[in-house]
Amino acid sequence: CDPASGDGAGVLFGMPDSFMRSKAQELFGAELPPQGEYAVSNVFFPPHNSTALEDCKAIMERLVKERGLKVLGWRPVPVDNSMLGRDPLDSEPVTEQIFVVNPGKYNNREFEQELMRIRKVTEDEAAAMLGPESGFYINSLTSHTITYKGQLTPEQVAAYFLDLKDPTFISHMGLVHSRFSTNTFPSWERAQPIRMMCHNGEINTLRGNKNWMYSRGGIMASDIYGDETMQLLPATSDHMSDSGNFDSVLELLTKGSNRSLPESVMMMIPEAWQDNDNLSDTKKAFYEYNSCVMEPWDGPAMVAFTDGRYIGATLDRNGLRPSRYYVTKDDHVMLSSEIGVCPDLPDAEVKIKHRLEPGKMFLVDFDTQRIVPDDEIKEEVASMRPYAEWVENGIIDLETWVKTDGMPRSKMDFKLTNKKLNMFGYSTEKLEMLLLPMAVGGKEALGSMGNDAALAVLSEKPRQVSDYFKQ
CATH class of the missing domain: 3.60.20.10 (Aminohydrolase, N-terminal nucleophile (Ntn) domain)
Incomplete structure (x- = not known):
């Protein structure tokens, strides 16, 4: 080194x-x-x-x-x-x-x-x-x-x-x-x-x-x-x-x-x-x-960000990084991800000392020459356009759609169950090991043996479409 x-x-x-x-x-x-x-x-x-x-x-x-x-x-x-x-x-x-x-x-x-x-x-x-x-x-x-x-x-x-x-x-x-x-x-x-x-x-x-x-x-x-x-x-x-x-x-x-x-x-x-x-x-x-x-x-x-008019900082929603700021009595502003960056600054000169909270924004506006509170700048930005109206008219909620305009669910014909299970690639193992616990307990089954099956994209066997998608 x-x-x-x-x-x-x-x-x-x-x-x-x-x-x-x-x-x-x-x-x-x-x-x-x-x-x-x-x-x-x-x-x-x-x-x-x-x-x-x-x-x-x-x-x-x-x-x-x-x-x-x-x-x-x-x-x-x-x-x-x-x-x-x-x-x-x-x-x-x-x-x-x-x-x-x-x-x-x-x-x-x-x-x-x-x-x-x-x-x-x-x-x-x-x-x-x-x-x-x-x-x-x-x-x-x-x-x-x-x-x-x-x-x-x-x-x-x-x-x-x-x-x-x-x-x-x-x-x-x-x-x-x-x-x-x-x-x-x-x-x-x-x-x-x-x-x-x-x-x-x-x-x-x-x-x-x-x-x-x-x-x-x-x-x-x-x-x-x-x-x-x-x-x-x-x-x-x-x-x-x-x-x-x-x-x-x-x-x-x-x-x-x-x-x-x-x-x-x-x-x-x-x-x-x-x-x-x-x-x-x-x-x-x-x-x-x-x-x-x-x-x-x-x-x-x-x-931390700036375009010349604004300088500020924001913290992730979980607050997983430190960020602290000082405002001195002669209106100097300092923000840092560490404590002690200015060790020679006496406490008597500090007017405000605080930490940046999760998801919050610290902002200085040089045009108005002031520190803009988090709520003020965000409310101002959020009020500039009719976002609530756009959300109401533009986003389709599937559950609401099913209740109001969706097609009615047809009755299950159990005579066709085996045929449909075969058609969509369900095995006995998948039914008993995965689906049954979900139906009975309302949660996914847990296992500790691992899965050594080949990735679907590399497998020579026919696989379900969902098997090709992994996170």
Whole structure:
């Protein structure tokens, strides 16, 4: 184990406007437009491959121009790699910043949507040219935030990126993450924060979530992108970690539609709403409707998220990850998955100290400059559309349908019992060992001998249709 080789660490900052203005003036002799009308992104290029670097730049510049935006220039990001271990040093990318300006063609939300399109199409074209894990990676491309990350230890982040030592590098927020690789190997691009979130925990339903996102891709449509919606798909990939897939879907929901970031997070990580008498009917209707649109990304997880306007965190419905927050008397807000992150903070300076509860959301709104209570933001989101009406008119309950409109059940002709049992593949063993205990006791039979029968798909014997489906 090399202590100088980290699994990944980084910080997502609110755009450091004064710093970026000084660099644009220094390098390009240009005055940046007002904040929100330009974007700066850290881009990783494959190491020791100048041809790939120029080709990827050309792709990105062409796509920026096609969307009516302007590339102001590229800036090599100064780094100090003297403290890196062998593994991160061997795969260390070339990092450069691209400055993209909105010449007034789009409002801010449209600008963000075009930036996402440019990033997605650039990545697809670069992957087609270089392969899916070539080392080319766009850390973020937005007017509100910028991410500095890599295959580093937490202590190495500020030492590696020399920008972070500049006294003019000032930001109103930071999303900080240190990665411990479990399901995927460490790499520069898999480090977190990603584009809109960072994550402590695991998404246990990942395979199902990815399959469902891929399956519905053929009918997915966005009023914003119209016939070009397919440029944003697929939203998930086997080359990304569980956090990477979550982030990609979160960004698609937030920027590919008119949903807000809190609404998208509520869809993906719903609180326990079924049989929950403490929830309002409005919120229950929201969760029930959206359960038909998006399966929960479930597992022990604390997810922190931001889009520049909001920064917040939510905890899984079972509360299987720690999360605590402090609010100081001078209105600094700190939330962490560990206690003691700021050991020098005296208790006398703390105004509020609390833990994030299961299924709850902690949210700071920079536009209104306040902490928004969980109930307030969720009631606001749930009240935006007539979810209760949609659930009432759109969901068919089978039991209710059978009672009202269903076909009457025909009487059983016991003379045909053996014939039907043979037709559907029921054996004497299945009747006596499985069905009889269910009929008598109302529960499944328990056995301890195991089942050494061949899987139905590999069996040479005829099997029931249900045998082909196993969890």
